[in-house]
Amino acid sequence: MTIRRMVRDDLTQAAALEEKCFGTDAWSLQAFADALEDANALYLSGVEEGTLVAYCGIWKSFEDGDITNVAVEEIHRKKGYARLLLKQLMEEASLSGVENFTLEVRESNLPAIRLYESLGFVTEGVRKDFYRNPKENALIMWKR
Numbered sequence: 758m759t760i761r762r763m764v765r766d767d768l769t770q771a772a773a774l775e776e777k778c779f780g781t782d783a784w785s786l787q788a789f790a791d792a793l794e795d796a797n798a799l800y801l802s803g804v805e806e807g808t809l810v811a812y813c814g815i816w817k818s819f820e821d822g823d824i825t826n827v828a829v830e831e832i833h834r835k836k837g838y839a840r841l842l843l844k845q846l847m848e849e850a851s852l853s854g855v856e857n858f859t860l861e862v863r864e865s866n867l868p869a870i871r872l873y874e875s876l877g878f879v880t881e882g883v884r885k886d887f888y889r890n891p892k893e894n895a896l897i898m899w900k901r
């Protein structure tokens with residue numbers, strides 16, 4: 758997998774992967790397009806043979822960075838791609854001053870929770886009924 762900045766040509770594939778992963782909670786193509794235009798956002802694509810297989814993104818606010826999206830195509834999971842992408846995302850964000858990283862995750866999403874823990878995130882709070890369809894609490898995780 759090659760990692761590079763997300764570009765406009767990735768948007769259709771990114772929105773399709775997002776919808777496969779998150780259904781009605783998915784970001785729209787327009788939401789990704791807006792993020793690419795946002796100077797405080799940073800999005801990375803993981804590409805194999807010209808096809809987008811993974812992506813992640815962060816929204817930066819001074820020394821804090823909110824990891825907004827992470828997804829890997831099902832057939833490419835458990836190969837270390839998400840960890841690689843997130844490590845690079847955090848490295849790049851730290852070059853522009855981000856010191857602390859946060860994210861929300863469904864409390865039943867064990868693959869994602871294990872992934873974040875393996876990167877040094879710890880659960881600092883719970884946001885009750887944060888998600889809909891189905892309704893579920895969010896864990897708020899931080900890596901400081």
Ligand SMILES: CC(C)(COP(=O)(O)OP(=O)(O)OC[C@H]1O[C@@H](n2cnc3c(N)ncnc32)[C@H](O)[C@@H]1OP(=O)(O)O)[C@@H](O)C(=O)NCCC(=O)NCCS
Binds near residue numbers: 869871875
């Ligand atoms: C969560 C997700 C991004 C993980 O992507 P991935 O590329 O498969 O993850 P990696 O291969 O980099 O795994 C890194 C670590 O995460 C943990 N992990 C990943 N998948 C796991 C699983 N199915 N069960 C338990 N732990 C898992 C492991 O600790 C793993 O380290 P190890 O392989 O050394 O044991 C992927 O499952 C996905 O796209 N899920 C759907 C979208 C989603 O839920 N995104 C997160 C929203 S908050």
